[in-house]
Amino acid sequence: MNRINWFGFIFISPVLIMVLLFFLTPVVMTAFFSFTNMSTSTGIKGGEYLINQETIKEIKKYNIQNDTIEKLENAGYSINEEGLKIISEKYKESLSNEIKSLYFGEKFSNRKDLERALKKLKKNKIKKTRDRKEIAEIFKESIINERFDSKSIFEENLIKLEIDQNDRDVIIKESYTGWSWTNNNFKLIYSLPSSYKFAFYTLIYVSFTLTFNVVFGLFLAISTFYLPSKTASTFRTIWFLPRILPPVLYVLMWKWFTWDTGFISQMSTYFGASPKNWMMDSPVHAWTVIVLINGFVGASFGMILFSSAIKAIPSSMLYASEVDGANRWQQIWNIIIPQLRWPIMFTTAYQTLSLLTSFEYILLATNGGPGRSTEVWALAAYHTALQNYAGNLQYGLGATYALVLVIIGIIASLFYLKFFNFKDLVTKPRIEG
Amino acid sequence: MNIKKIVIAFLITLLSFSYAIAKDVKITVWAGGTNEADYYRMEAIKMAADILTREMAIQGEEINITVEGKRDFGGWGEFKQAVTLAAEDGSAPNIVVTSHLDIAPWSQAGYIVPVEDYLDMDAWPLNDIYDNLMEIAAYNGIQYGLPQDAESRPFFFWKEYLKGIGYSDSDIDALPSKVASGDYTLANVLEDAKKAVSMGLVEEGYGFYPRVSNGPDYAQFYQSFGGELMDSASGKLLLDKASMQEFYQFFADAVAAGVTKKNHIGTDWGQWYNEVANGKAAFWHGGTWHYARYTGKEGNDDFFGTIQFTLIPAGNDRGRANTITHPLVYLVTNQNDEDLQDIASQLVKIASEPRINSLHAIESAHLGISKQQSNVGLYANDQWAAEATEVLLGSANAQPNHLQYGVFSEAMWAGLESVWTGSKSAADAVNDLESELSSKLGDDLLVR
Numbered sequence: 001m002n003r004i005n006w007f008g009f010i011f012i013s014p015v016l017i018m019v020l021l022f023f024l025t026p027v028v029m030t031a032f033f034s035f036t037n038m039s040t041s042t043g044i045k046g047g048e049y050l051i052n053q054e055t056i057k058e059i060k061k062y063n064i065q066n067d068t069i070e071k072l073e074n075a076g077y078s079i080n081e082e083g084l085k086i087i088s089e090k091y092k093e094s095l096s097n098e099i100k101s102l103y104f105g106e107k108f109s110n111r112k113d114l115e116r117a118l119k120k121l122k123k124n125k126i127k128k129t130r131d132r133k134e135i136a137e138i139f140k141e142s143i144i145n146e147r148f149d150s151k152s153i154f155e156e157n158l159i160k161l162e163i164d165q166n167d168r169d170v171i172i173k174e175s176y177t178g179w180s181w182t183n184n185n186f187k188l189i190y191s192l193p194s195s196y197k198f199a200f201y202t203l204i205y206v207s208f209t210l211t212f213n214v215v216f217g218l219f220l221a222i223s224t225f226y227l228p229s230k231t232a233s234t235f236r237t238i239w240f241l242p243r244i245l246p247p248v249l250y251v252l253m254w255k256w257f258t259w260d261t262g263f264i265s266q267m268s269t270y271f272g273a274s275p276k277n278w279m280m281d282s283p284v285h286a287w288t289v290i291v292l293i294n295g296f297v298g299a300s301f302g303m304i305l306f307s308s309a310i311k312a313i314p315s316s317m318l319y320a321s322e323v324d325g326a327n328r329w330q331q332i333w334n335i336i337i338p339q340l341r342w343p344i345m346f347t348t349a350y351q352t353l354s355l356l357t358s359f360e361y362i363l364l365a366t367n368g369g370p371g372r373s374t375e376v377w378a379l380a381a382y383h384t385a386l387q388n389y390a391g392n393l394q395y396g397l398g399a400t401y402a403l404v405l406v407i408i409g410i411i412a413s414l415f416y417l418k419f420f421n422f423k424d425l426v427t428k429p430r431i432e433g
Numbered sequence: 434m435n436i437k438k439i440v441i442a443f444l445i446t447l448l449s450f451s452y453a454i455a456k457d458v459k460i461t462v463w464a465g466g467t468n469e470a471d472y473y474r475m476e477a478i479k480m481a482a483d484i485l486t487r488e489m490a491i492q493g494e495e496i497n498i499t500v501e502g503k504r505d506f507g508g509w510g511e512f513k514q515a516v517t518l519a520a521e522d523g524s525a526p527n528i529v530v531t532s533h534l535d536i537a538p539w540s541q542a543g544y545i546v547p548v549e550d551y552l553d554m555d556a557w558p559l560n561d562i563y564d565n566l567m568e569i570a571a572y573n574g575i576q577y578g579l580p581q582d583a584e585s586r587p588f589f590f591w592k593e594y595l596k597g598i599g600y601s602d603s604d605i606d607a608l609p610s611k612v613a614s615g616d617y618t619l620a621n622v623l624e625d626a627k628k629a630v631s632m633g634l635v636e637e638g639y640g641f642y643p644r645v646s647n648g649p650d651y652a653q654f655y656q657s658f659g660g661e662l663m664d665s666a667s668g669k670l671l672l673d674k675a676s677m678q679e680f681y682q683f684f685a686d687a688v689a690a691g692v693t694k695k696n697h698i699g700t701d702w703g704q705w706y707n708e709v710a711n712g713k714a715a716f717w718h719g720g721t722w723h724y725a726r727y728t729g730k731e732g733n734d735d736f737f738g739t740i741q742f743t744l745i746p747a748g749n750d751r752g753r754a755n756t757i758t759h760p761l762v763y764l765v766t767n768q769n770d771e772d773l774q775d776i777a778s779q780l781v782k783i784a785s786e787p788r789i790n791s792l793h794a795i796e797s798a799h800l801g802i803s804k805q806q807s808n809v810g811l812y813a814n815d816q817w818a819a820e821a822t823e824v825l826l827g828s829a830n831a832q833p834n835h836l837q838y839g840v841f842s843e844a845m846w847a848g849l850e851s852v853w854t855g856s857k858s859a860a861d862a863v864n865d866l867e868s869e870l871s872s873k874l875g876d877d878l879l880v881r
Contacts, residue, residue, distance in 0.1 A: 039538070040513075040517055040538040040539065040542055041537065041538035041539075041541035041542050041836050042541070042542065043521065043542040043543060043544075044521050045521060047542075047543070048543060050541075052573040052574075052575075053573045053574055054573055054836075057668065061876075112554070112555075115553075116555065129551060129552055129553040129556075130550070130551050130771070130775050132553075133550055133551070145573070145574075145575055147543065177541055177542065177543065188872055188873065191872050192868075192869060192872055192873075193865060193868060193869070194847075194865075194869060259701075260696075261704060274636075274637065276696075277694075277696040280696035280698075280699055281695065281696050282695075282696075282854070282855075283854075283856060366699070367699060369698055369699050369850065369854070370695075370696055370698065370699075370850070370853075370854035370856070371698075371850040371851040371852075371853065371854030371855070371856040371857070372847050372850055372851060372856075373851075373854070373856050383843075386510070386514055387510045388510075388513070388839040388840075388843060389509060389510075389534075389647050389648065389839065389842055389843065389846075390532070390534040390535075390832075390838045390839030390842050390843075392537070392538040392836060392837065392838075392839040392840070393513070393514075393517065393839075394840075
């Protein structure tokens with residue numbers, strides 16, 4: 001018994017690894033990201049400590065001593081013994097002496113001024129701009145615009161400027177450039193009116209596409225069932241095309257079909273109608289096209305499942321019904337459909353979950369338009385996290401959108417498992433005669 | 434024993450010798466938003482590498498720089514993803530050519546280093562670059578990048594249709610100054626576009642034929658109605674509700690009047706270029722670089738005979754005729770290697786020489802970045818560069834380098850989209866925009 005368990009584990013291990021790698025890891029990462037304020041500007045790997053004009057503006061909002069701000073803002077560059085000593089050690093003594101003779105005791109408010117002063121050296125000309133900047137940095141007293149990668153060194157520098165404990169804490173908090181933990185993303189999504197729209201659009205998308213998938217898949221399966229087997233398989237192959245075509249190509253063909261320079265418009269101009277964009281003309285147009293685009297892809301899935309299920313119905317039942325004088329319609333309604341209950345339920349469950357998270361066809365077709373009226377939840381997550389014309393991508397907020405989907409998905413799966421009694425479904429074949 | 438020693442000694446000399454012969458440096462350049470005509474964005478760095486190699490050789494430093502350029506990124510979105518992910522991974526290219534708006538987030542994240550750490554900003558050629566362009570490439574008072582090109586975004590008129598609705602040649606010539614002085618406004622645009630459509634000069638929806646996707650262009654219309662993007666006193670992003678609403682309403686009116694298509698957004702760029710370059714639309718707006726596309730790929734042989742260009746007209750009394758310049762910048766990325774960063778900075782400096790930059794400017798129909806370019810024959814003799822600089826660049830402003838500007842810009846666009854396509858009224862869209870921006874930006878937003 002033990003050994004069998006062990007074997008079982010080995011056999012299932014590839015699946016376990018896949019689940020771990022492609023499901024659990026992303027979910028855990030998404031959950032992790034969603035509790036952060038991560039964005040392009042915070043980076044992903046953590047941050048540094050940096051005081052710049054922006055930080056000073058932020059710090060001023062706190063109740064902080066004026067003295068502190070002054071120490072931060074007004075400190076500049078000063079030519080002192082300490083710096084000169086470093087110069088003579090690191091570079092040349094003559095350089096240190098020349099700087100001393102020209103500028104000892106002087107203060108410069110910014111680096112540019114000091115650099116200009118250093119350009120005036122005669123005997124010890126500093127040729128490289130970079131060296132001049134390095135030498136200037138040695139006389140620096142201010143810590144503005146300097147990046148510190150460790151908190152302790154940063155704090156030491158603040159202590160050197162004689163900034164007191166309370167103010168130091170504020171400065172450290174505000175000058176950190178990396179991400180921090182927060183639950184603001186959830187609050188934000190809850191408070192944004194657009195979130196409710198995305199949810200509503202997702203509901204439209206899933207319910208309409210799903211209905212189309214199942215009904216049309218069923219129609220294809222049944223209609224091809226009554227065709228001679230060769231013709232049937234040709235038809236099935238044709239209807240399978242949307243699924244095997246690369247999505248980009250498939251959607252491009254839809255664009256050629258629906259846009260104002262496309263097939264429908266060309267044909268309708270023969271009848272005097274002016275060309276119009278049948279995909280983007282109004283939200284209703286866009287939704288119709290999106291449901292069709294996704295529906296044809298999904299229908300082929302239903303078609304395959306239902307076809308094989310219909311084949312499993314014992315033909316004796318169908319012959320018997322014909323002997324009893326049943327017409328096609330009665331056969332479908334009373335024999336085929338009832339036997340397809342489980343495949344239909346399975347397709348429904350499976351497609352709901354995959355539709356919830358799928359957005360690639362919408363992205364390619366309408367990109368959420370016209371006027372964001374086809375922006376489903378998953379697409380909003382993508383746009384927030386990975387698309388921003390002006391550069392600051394909001395990974396944290398995007399992940400929060402995604403996490404909400406994961407949670408809904410898990411709840412829906414549990415519900416389906418319970419509702420359809422999947423245990424029964426997998427233990428005993430239902431269609432066996 | 435001896436042989437072993439000799440071999441080791443030989444190997445060591447060989448190693449040190451080969452090291453001394455030439456240091457190999459590989460510099461990669463990634464350029465976003467770069468079309469065929471913009472190849473000098475990478476080529477200029479290669480030319481700079483040649484010059485730098487020679488300069489260093491004369492100073493006794495043997496260095497061998499190979500430059501690799503890449504410009505195929507799909508769109509801006511893909512490019513920005515590629516750069517940020519590469520930077521996180523530590524494999525960022527040495528030099529990127531990108532929008533100046535990226536400076537704020539990328540500098541904050543530590544992806545880029547200030548070029549001012551390596552370059553003498555008082556020296557040639559940097560001291561000749563226009564101050565306003567230099568400022569656009571700086572953030573928090575630090576010079577992070579160098580402007581790579583300048584451009585601006587004019588309003589275009591198809592001359593034949595202007596004549597068709599009753600303009601004389603002298604009226605057409607006077608149009609740029611009438612727009613600049615505010616005598617010709619967006620209301621006139623709408624009126625004239627209606628005429629062009631109703632007289633059958635252009636098809637319905639082609640009276641006013643705007644840009645097909647989000648971009649800096651739309652901020653211009655907000656400015657036309659008196660909006661400002663940033664409050665200069667507080668440094669906060671500014672939502673001027675009245676201006677925003679009028680700006681949205683203008684597009685709703687254009688759709689209602691049948692001069693602009695309701696489903697215009699998302700039109701294929703290739704189709705769009707071809708149509709505007711060949712007189713399918715009466716009025717539209719674009720960028721100075723469109724000149725290269727219209728006269729090149731789209732085959733308009735008589736640009737100046739067929740097209741008039743002006744600033745974006747004012748919308749109301751509070752607004753002004755304006756244009757936004759959205760220069761691309763050269764940025765040097767953080768490689769944790771001072772030498773590499775130094776070399777990359779030197780390269781972008783040399784690439785900014787007037788003569789080299791003029792190659793890009795003229796080849797791609799962008800505008801120059803420095804004053805001396807008007808003394809470079811190639812630049813000075815080009816009618817488009819000369820005229821566009823004169824009519825447009827003086828009134829050009831840029832979008833603010835602000836960390837949250839991306840959120841602002843996306844939300845503003847989403848609002849416009851919803852009004853344009855008729856799913857919301859302008860007033861509703863502005864109210865929604867206000868609540869969206871207030872919760873997303875909080876303290877970074879000022880509502881007026």
